[in-house]
Amino acid sequence: MAIEPKGIIVHSMSEYFERDALKWLSRYNKETNTFDGTPLHQYPNPIHAPDWLVYSRLSVHGFISPNGDWIAGRAVPEKAAHAGKSIFGNLSGLNSHFLGFEMLVPGVNNYSQFINKIATAGTFSSAQRETALAKCREWMATYNISSNAVVGHSEVSGDDVRGPGKGKRDPGSSFDMDAFRGDL
Numbered sequence: 452m453a454i455e456p457k458g459i460i461v462h463s464m465s466e467y468f469e470r471d472a473l474k475w476l477s478r479y480n481k482e483t484n485t486f487d488g489t490p491l492h493q494y495p496n497p498i499h500a501p502d503w504l505v506y507s508r509l510s511v512h513g514f515i516s517p518n519g520d521w522i523a524g525r526a527v528p529e530k531a532a533h534a535g536k537s538i539f540g541n542l543s544g545l546n547s548h549f550l551g552f553e554m555l556v557p558g559v560n561n562y563s564q565f566i567n568k569i570a571t572a573g574t575f576s577s578a579q580r581e582t583a584l585a586k587c588r589e590w591m592a593t594y595n596i597s598s599n600a601v602v603g604h605s606e607v608s609g610d611d612v613r614g615p616g617k618g619k620r621d622p623g624s625s626f627d628m629d630a631f632r633g634d635l
């Protein structure tokens with residue numbers, strides 16, 4: 452189903468996940484050590500972010516690798532499952548209204564490593580940021596989106612929306628959203 456994009460959400464996630472992280476997803480069966488009925492050892496290790504989202508039954512319109520490469524995700528402007536509970540102005544449930552992409556945090560990261568890195572200056576490369584700017588400018592032109600509707604996930608899905616301690620923290624302070632909007 453296509454949406455009429457009214458904004459863009461900037462996310463971040465680990466570039467790779469340990470295969471054992473599949474054990475945290477609900478479709479892992481610990482009696483048989485299988486995920487979705489397939490033995491865990493048959494999955495790649497580590498698991499690349501685009502594959503991880505598939506296993507998590509989530510989706511996004513693209514990923515930006517640490518070297519700046521764009522990896523296409525869900526076709527634009529098809530609806531994708533990236534925002535979850537979220538609010539922007541008088542819009543809620545932003546999967547139905549916003550495009551989204553993931554800034555990939557280099558390497559294999561567990562959640563605490565990820566949280567540390569997205570709060571550390573220099574985590575995202577300038578090539579990665581340039582690709583993000585170019586992609587946002589392209590979508591802004593195509594769908595008549597203004598820069599103030601280019602938001603970080605944490606800005607539309609924070610604790611104020613999801614409840615204390617449950618808010619989204621990506622893309623993190625390492626990706627300065629105000630400066631990014633200023634450069635669009």
Ligand SMILES: [Zn+2]
Nearest residue numbers: 462463604621
């Ligand atoms: Zn996110």
